Amino acid sequence: MPKRPAAARRELANFSDAAKQTLAEAISDVAGPGEDRQVRVRPLVVHGLPAQVLIAASADADLLVIGSRGHGGFAEALLGSVGQHCVQHAHCPVLITRGGEDV
Amino acid sequence: MSDPARDTLSAKAGYLIEMAARAPSVHNTQPWRFEIDRDAIELYADPSRQLLVDPGGREMVISCGAALYGLRLAVRSLGYLPDVELLSDSATQELAPRALARLRLGPAAPVTAEERKLLAAVPHRHTHRGPFESGPLPKGLLPRLEDDVRAEHATLIVIDSPRARRELAELVTATACQQDRDPRSRSDIWQWTRSTGSLARDGVPAHAIPAVPERAAGQLPQRDFDLGRNVGWLATDGPAAPVTAALFTSGDGPQEWLQAGQALHRLLLHAASRWVFARLNTQPLEDAATRALVKECLIGPGSLQLLLQLGVSRTAHVTGRRPLADLIDPDRAPDGA
Numbered sequence: 359m360p361k362r363p364a365a366a367r368r369e370l371a372n373f374s375d376a377a378k379q380t381l382a383e384a385i386s387d388v389a390g391p392g393e394d395r396q397v398r399v400r401p402l403v404v405h406g407l408p409a410q411v412l413i414a415a416s417a418d419a420d421l422l423v424i425g426s427r428g429h430g431g432f433a434e435a436l437l438g439s440v441g442q443h444c445v446q447h448a449h450c451p452v453l454i455t456r457g458g459e460d461v
Numbered sequence: 462m463s464d465p466a467r468d469t470l471s472a473k474a475g476y477l478i479e480m481a482a483r484a485p486s487v488h489n490t491q492p493w494r495f496e497i498d499r500d501a502i503e504l505y506a507d508p509s510r511q512l513l514v515d516p517g518g519r520e521m522v523i524s525c526g527a528a529l530y531g532l533r534l535a536v537r538s539l540g541y542l543p544d545v546e547l548l549s550d551s552a553t554q555e556l557a558p559r560a561l562a563r564l565r566l567g568p569a570a571p572v573t574a575e576e577r578k579l580l581a582a583v584p585h586r587h588t589h590r591g592p593f594e595s596g597p598l599p600k601g602l603l604p605r606l607e608d609d610v611r612a613e614h615a616t617l618i619v620i621d622s623p624r625a626r627r628e629l630a631e632l633v634t635a636t637a638c639q640q641d642r643d644p645r646s647r648s649d650i651w652q653w654t655r656s657t658g659s660l661a662r663d664g665v666p667a668h669a670i671p672a673v674p675e676r677a678a679g680q681l682p683q684r685d686f687d688l689g690r691n692v693g694w695l696a697t698d699g700p701a702a703p704v705t706a707a708l709f710t711s712g713d714g715p716q717e718w719l720q721a722g723q724a725l726h727r728l729l730l731h732a733a734s735r736w737v738f739a740r741l742n743t744q745p746l747e748d749a750a751t752r753a754l755v756k757e758c759l760i761g762p763g764s765l766q767l768l769l770q771l772g773v774s775r776t777a778h779v780t781g782r783r784p785l786a787d788l789i790d791p792d793r794a795p796d797g798a
Contacts (some may be wrong), residue, residue, distance in 0.1 A: 388589040399754040409539075421668075424778075426585050441584030443777045446479060451668040456736050 370405075377403045409443035416448040425457040466566040467500045469539055474502060480535035482782050483583050484726050486524035487512060487743055488521065489780050491663050493528045495789050496560070503560040504529055510663075512653075513645035516746045522561065525723020529562050530613075531583070533723075534730070537576050542567035547716060561719060576717045577705035582733035585777040590669050590683060590737035592699020593772025597784050599735045605703065606728045606771075613724035615717075616709045618761040626705050629758050633742065633768075634682050636751045640744055641685045646685050648685070662781040668694045669778050681705065681770055695778070702740060702770035713764035719724045721766040732771060742768040 381401050389395050404411045418423045424444055445452050470477075474497045481504075486492060492510035496503040504525060511521045533543040544567035548560045566687050572580075603619060610617040640646055653664040670686040670693035680701055687693045708724060710717035730740055745768060747750045756765045 402684050426581075439581065439584060440576075442480075442483075445483070445584045446782060451666060454779060456775040 362395045371418050374403055374405075403419075409447075412440070412444050413447045413449070416450045416452075419450045421451050421453055423453045423455060425455050462499075463653075464724050465661070466541060466569075469541070470500060470502070470566050471497070472477070473539055477502060477532055477535045477539075477786055478788055479782075480538075480583060481528045482785075482788055483531035483586070484524065484527035484531040484722075485588055485729060486527065487515065487520040487585075488649060489663055489665050490521075490524065490590075490653060491788075492521045493525050493788070496791060497562075501563045501565045501687060502532065503559050504532065504562045504564070512649045514643070514649055518715075519713075519718055519766075520743060520747070523722040526724075527726035528722070529564075529719060530723040532564055533574065534579055534583075536564065536566060537565070537572050539568075540569055541571050547719060552653065577731040578734040579727075582730045584781060585736075586730055586733035587738060587777045588669070588670050588781045589740050589772065589774060589777075590665075590686070591695035591774075591778065593702050593738075594774055595700040596773055597703045598732075598737050598771060598773065602732065602737060603733055606665035606731055609727045609731050610708060610724040613727055614711070614720045615766070616664035616762050617722035617724075617728065618707045618709060618759065620705045620707065620759065625758065629705070629722055629755065629768075630681055632751075632754055632758055633745045636748070636754075637682045638686070640748060640751070641688075642761050643689055646744075646747075647688065650686055650688060654686050654692070656690075657694075660782045666780055667692045669780050671695045677773035681740075681742045681745075683740060683742065689780060700772075703774040704771040706769055706771065707759050707761055707765055708767040708769070709761040709763045710766050711763045713766075717764065718766070725767060725769075733777075734771075735774060736775060737775055738769055738777070739769045739771050742770065 378401070381403060385399050385401060386392075389397060389399055404415075412422060412424065422444060424441060426441060439456060445454075464635045473501045478495050478497075481495070482491060482493070483687050484493075490510040490512065492507045492509045495507045496505065506518065506521050508518070508585040511518060515521055529545070533545065546565075548562060552645070607617045608621070614757060617734040654670060655661045655666045657667040659666065665686055671683060672687060672691070672693040672695060708721055708728075710721050729796065732738065745755050746765065755768070757766065
């Protein structure tokens with residue numbers, strides 16, 4: 359059943375808030391709480407296909423760092439993973455780091 | 462009547478070729494091109510990308526063999542078995558105009574869990590020119606890599622004895638300085654290395670070049686990609702690679718070079734699925750006299766094709782690849798490519 363536009367918008371806003379919260383926690387875990395940070399971090403939550411968004415962001419970047427997501431499902435194997443798209447099309451050097459799932 | 466395998470091949474040709482083109486190649490020259498036929502993809506060597514230090518085309522065809530393995534694996538991801546016809550039994554000078562291999566889709570067969578791991582490793586598989594982390598390879602991996610190479614009709618010999626490793630390192634170090642000064646080698650490096658900010662999609666980029674050539678005792682030295690230009694990003698200190706190995710084939714012609722390349726790519730993807738990467742020491746085998754000396758120092762069957770060192774890393778500095786349009790004949794491009 360298609361959702362009504364207002365409900366869909368509300369759900370997207372909730373999703374966006376949840377993503378911002380997750381991102382803020384991840385940054386704190388890695389770089390420490392805001393006031394102690396040695397590096398400047400600019401968090402950004404963007405709607406879109408992951409590979410497209412990352413490739414667009416790489417246009418004015420010195421380095422694109424992405425995590426490996428481990429073993430993709432069948433669809434990912436078939437269409438090429440986000441990592442595959444990024445290494446193929448990014449406009450700057452790409453560094454892939456080992457994700458938790460492949461350990 | 463529509464043939465599902467043929468329709469799949471023409472619909473997915475762009476994807477298959479892009480996956481094949483993630484293969485490793487000497488100096489990241491990517492010395493390959495593809496032609497798409499109605500029901501087949503043909504792989505050709507591209508001699509305009511052949512190194513001066515590789516006049517016989519051995520390294521070029523090994524690189525093409527690696528691309529052939531990438532193509533086979535990509536076909537598996539579509540749920541088909543690859544049907545490969547090797548075409549070259551000719552002398553090397555005739556390699557260019559003739560296809561090295563023709564690939565069709567064979568019978569349908571579901572992709573295995575093992576193959577899925579290899580496919581997932583394609584984006585981060587890279588030639589590791591920086592330092593490794595300390596520590597051994599994951600337990601049980603090495604015999605599996607030997608199995609991979611054997612399945613591709615080649616042999617992987619792990620150089621276990623510290624004495625043999627030391628002798629090999631001394632020999633390679635002694636000849637490396639001389640080879641680094643070879644004008645052909647320097648010319649290749651100038652042509653195939655890229656400084657920071659370069660938009661080139663081939664060659665070895667600054668972020669994959671060691672800042673100074675590594676000359677640590679007991680380690681196989683890497684080729685000097687920097688040539689005193691200070692373009693390299695990578696640190697060169699770090700623990701020794703835990704494994705040194707050599708790859709042999711039964712003979713030393715184009716067929717065996719293709720086998721060596723397929724064996725290498727399979728081994729590298731399997732290793733990369735466990736975040737183990739290789740440093741490839743191709744330089745000592747480019748000079749016939751040095752290659753003979755290195756062969757004497759190792760005990761292995763047939764012809765020595767590759768020396769590699771394996772180690773663990775949590776990060777992968779991947780290198781760029783030429784766009785699809787550069788790899789195929791424009792008149793025969795697939796739809797939407």
